[in-house]
Amino acid sequence: MQLTLLTLAEPNRFNIVELLKKAPRSVSEIVQALNIGQPQVSRHLRILSEAGLVRARNKAQQRIYSLEAQPFQDLDEWFDSFSILWEERLDNFEDYMLDYKRKEDV
Amino acid sequence: MQLTLLTLAEPNRFNIVELLKKAPRSVSEIVQALNIGQPQVSRHLRILSEAGLVRARNKAQQRIYSLEAQPFQDLDEWFDSFSILWEERLDNFEDYMLDYKRKEDV
DNA sequence: CGGTTAGTTAGTCATGTAACTAACTATAGA
DNA sequence: TCTATAGTTAGTTACATGACTAACTAACCG
Incomplete structure (x- = not known):
């Protein structure tokens, strides 16, 4: 890849x-x-x-x-894995960010 | 991109x-x-x-x-556009290839 | 065969860029 | 303010790779 x-x-x-x-x-x-x-x-x-x-x-x-086809399919899947960055459940993602920050603050 | x-x-x-x-x-x-x-x-x-x-x-x-998010989303879309290479309707894709070959043979 | 079309391989040169060291900047805390 | 921590910037060197020209190979055709 x-x-x-x-x-x-x-x-x-x-x-x-x-x-x-x-x-x-x-x-x-x-x-x-x-x-x-x-x-x-x-x-x-x-x-x-x-x-x-x-x-x-x-x-x-x-x-x-x-x-x-194969290598393009592989990269397509890889980029799909970034969809957490923009997908619907932004709220959840932000929770997860906050969680991370909490961890940092310890 | x-x-x-x-x-x-x-x-x-x-x-x-x-x-x-x-x-x-x-x-x-x-x-x-x-x-x-x-x-x-x-x-x-x-x-x-x-x-x-x-x-x-x-x-x-x-x-x-x-x-x-944005640039990853863009590339995700770009790679999606290659899905013609592997997706279900392989038969149609082959038709399209044959069509291309026909064009070549002229 | 000899030529023509289609493409590949080899060799040289120039440029871009990554790694490294050393020096610099910024924030926090005693 | 002095020091420590966290990161960035600058300057150098080395290497990888793309472009170009020239030479080579392969397939078809007359």
């Missing part, structure tokens, strides 16, 4: 992922969409691939990249 | 956030939990703070840091 975050933090890779969310794409399609050269895209795709975020299938000379 | 990702990608900051998810904490409590010095923790907290992920309140000489 740590690895997934690190991989997504790079802006070009973030953009590649956004692109692939809409549909699988070939390397040259990705190159056209971003503002960097083909070797750079290739390298970022390798990093994404090694982190398990994308997968490639061959289509003649083309390589069609698409997203893998 | 980009910024939030970048900020969270650093392992120590990730750990700090995990800690603060459980409860607000003072700097020294965080220092004890991690394996780096106080200046480093202080610096990471500043970065987290500038990215809007945490907030501090003063308590005598201590600074008590806690999480801000």
Whole structure:
């Protein structure tokens, strides 16, 4: 998960992922969409691939990249675990904060 | 969101956030939990703070840091948008893939 | 085969950033 | 006011990583 975050933090890779969310794409399609050269895209795709975020299938000379579900699902769950911060039962959360403060004050 | 990702990608900051998810904490409590010095923790907290992920309140000489909800909520929503990758209606998703392939073949 | 299209790999360079030490600031208490 | 506690800021160094160019590999086609 740590690895997934690190991989997504790079802006070009973030953009590649956004692109692939809409549909699988070939390397040259990705190159056209971003503002960097083909070797750079290739390298970022390798990093994404090694982190398990994308997968490639061959289509003649083309390589069609698409997203893998798992790591995104993992992060989705992780961020869900923060919902305590905003969810309905704010009152309860505040109780818990107060409780913490009480503990501090000892 | 980009910024939030970048900020969270650093392992120590990730750990700090995990800690603060459980409860607000003072700097020294965080220092004890991690394996780096106080200046480093202080610096990471500043970065987290500038990215809007945490907030501090003063308590005598201590600074008590806690999480801000908003950026986590934003990322939670963003990752939700990937649920097309794994959710129930896989069949529909496959249709959509096939549709894409058809487009390719033209 | 020879060429063309599609993509990857290697090597160099520059930049950003994390860790460390040392010095500084602020609050509390005797 | 002097000292101790709690944290921040500054300056240096080292390392990781992204961009670029050039060279390489693979698949298809005439």
